[in-house]
Amino acid sequence: MSHPCWQRGDELRLAARPNPSPGTARILYALPRTSRVRLSVYDVAGSRVATLVDGIEEAGRRELVWNGRDSRGEPLGPGVYLMELLTGAERTVGKLVILGR
Numbered sequence: 001m002s003h004p005c006w007q008r009g010d011e012l013r014l015a016a017r018p019n020p021s022p023g024t025a026r027i028l029y030a031l032p033r034t035s036r037v038r039l040s041v042y043d044v045a046g047s048r049v050a051t052l053v054d055g056i057e058e059a060g061r062r063e064l065v066w067n068g069r070d071s072r073g074e075p076l077g078p079g080v081y082l083m084e085l086l087t088g089a090e091r092t093v094g095k096l097v098i099l100g101r
Contacts, residue, residue: 012092014039014085020097023068023075027052027083034058035087041066041096042082049076068098 013030031037039053049070053062069075076098083094 012085012087012090014083014092014094016083016094016096019095020099021068022099025066025068025096025098027064027066028061029063029085030061031057031059031087032090033087038084038086040084040086042084043076044080044082049081 010032011030012032013028015028016025017028018025027039029039034057037053037055037057038051040048041050041052042048050066051071052064052066078098078100081096081098083096085092085094
């Protein structure tokens with residue numbers, strides 16, 4: 001997270017690396033303040049396929065490794081997925097492309 005946009009802590013931020021991903025991706029996010037956080041992944045039809053974070057987190061930068069699996073543990077197929085980061089009244093969305101395995 002050495003990119004300059006990740007150094008400022010005043011905005012809600014969300015990204016995935018690598019993107020496109022072969023399946024496993026690092027999800028990077030930054031929280032401007034301590035709050036309840038929910039980080040979810042949706043398919044293009046708008047169905048939630050995974051919830052990666054759901055709880056209270058302190059302000060700062062975070063990183064998690066997501067294995068590209070849905071909430072049942074099944075690998076997701078190739079395609080475009082949306083990541084949604086909700087914190088109180090703030091929301092940001094990012095796109096993640098999963099390639100074939």
